[in-house]
Amino acid sequence: MASSGKRLIDLRKGYPKSRNLPHTRLAEACRLSAARLDSASEEAFPLQYSSGLGTARFNERLAEFLRREYKSAVFADVVIMEEPSYFLAHKIFLDHGLRVLGAAIDEHGLDTDALAARFASGELASLQPKLLYLVPSHGNPSGATLPLRRRQHLVKLAEKHGFTVLCDDVYHLLDWSSSAKPLPRLLEFDSAFQGRASASAGRAQDVPKMDEDASYTIPKDAASDGKALSSLKEGHVVSIGSFTKILAPGLRLGWIEASGQLLSRIAKRGYIQSGGSVAPFASEIVSELLESGGQSEVLAQLRNDYSASQRAMCTALRAHPDCFSFEEPAGGFFIWCRLPEGVTTTGLLPIAERHGVVFLPGPMSAPGAPKERFESHLRLCFAYEEADAICEGVERLAAAVAEAHQELRPQKRVKTHEDDLYNAAIFRGKCHLSYPRKKKISIEVEKVTPEVSETASPTEQALGGAENKDSVVKGQSARRVVLTKFGRLPTTYDQNDPQVLKLLPSQWVPDIGLPLASGIGRGFFKRLKTGFKKGWRRQYVRPRFETWDVNDVPQFLLDCARQQGAEQAALVASSVGDTLARDVGWTVGSVVGAAWGLTRCLLGRSEDTAPDKGRVVVAGGYLESDKELLALEDYMREASQD
């Protein structure tokens, strides 16, 4: 009431009159959207992130409506952010005309000692940074969580050097570390916040009330306002939280916590005053869930779900120690992986796409850093895909890494020490290469089972020194599995022995021709039956490497060959026969099997096939499934019984 007793006519507020607020219409809209929501379909009601330009449904209707209805100078303040960090935060800072500087992290997150050193050296102090942005709990992309000591240290640095720490605490609640209570947020070390928190921790009255008329009062002059502020305690930490990760990104709802002074400064921003609040509609809906306890239930379920996915991803990654190294996170969304020396993440991406998997290349998470800096890293998210897809994705990624690694090898091969070990390994294990067809061969000879005889060559001895602790697991090369699991007796034979090479050409007929014929013949007939059988059943395992036992060659021939230095020829010849025979056997078996199947079909007597039968299993360079591994084991068992 005005002092005269009349009702004050408010021509000041830019509000719509209450009777113009469309309560009934909005209620109806809510009911309709609730029905769409109820269908539990993303298509009917998207809760996922929509494109930055708005949701399709909304955009279409807005365009229709509009068609019908009508036809700096910016001071580059410095912001410091972890490097690597949430890549879109970097973009947001740039969009605001800020200058972004990177700060190093390690496996525990931001390296506060390195940061303090940069302040001490004057490098950062002279730039007077205003803000330091970080994701202290289960970082994006690092997955790292800043330890207690570093949290305290960082707040002290902020107080000392006068910058604000902007903590993106979006993953803070998504924590499944063994400790019952997650680490305190950095905000809890802010002395300005501590006073406020101890007075009224977590109570409703702690939520600052805004004077709705405040935006209409003429501000005091800046100097007196500044004096008033400086007498109060200014905090140095702002914590931002979001319902994005714990409820739904489509809500676009979050919250800010800070000391009273910082909060009131935020509340005075024109942006906030103009809208009254950022997202009142969404917050009304979410408040229902907060009140009913629904949000806590969702959170508990998300923790269970994501922790299982994270464990699945770590187990899958650990099966490929040659491809990935990483720190296991205990929360959040991401794992930050390191690739083997020489494999670049941007080079890997198109190969991975061909294998049917994608990831975020390392340099994307550090747009301000030189590209090479994070070229050996990639970010994997375990929150989006289901656990079985995660495992499959990691397998595909490992195959892509192996391919990228192969491509790194020089085209024209120069004989290396590894080649020596490789050759020795082949002959030590009495193994040879089968036709590699179009695929390349993966060689990891240092893992071969060591069994060194006294007369072993230097390369064999080198091999023998390497310990083999590998178990047979998915993703290993077929060759490695064969050598480690089924490795044969060692021989003292060294194919690099120049004596052998010297003898070969001069003794062609008796020394090579005989073992050659015998090898091919023997191998052929020995394997023909097996090949036929396998082809018939259409379960053919053709590992890149096939073993060959010296005992398959008649002793007299071996003695003869050995004397004449042609054992190598005997080995090779026999194994060629072996491979040929299996191929021929398999082809004949397949053709006959298929013809037989067709005949039975035509005669109306279809075969009763179990789901596992009737599938060709081919172990290529890598064993990609348990099934292939089992098939390979069967094959090896049968081969050794032959």
Ligand SMILES: Cc1ncc(COP(=O)(O)O)c(C=O)c1O
């Ligand atoms: C560290 C970090 N901050 C913020 C966001 C986005 O949060 P919001 O959807 O609440 O804007 C993400 C999403 O990936 C994130 O990883």
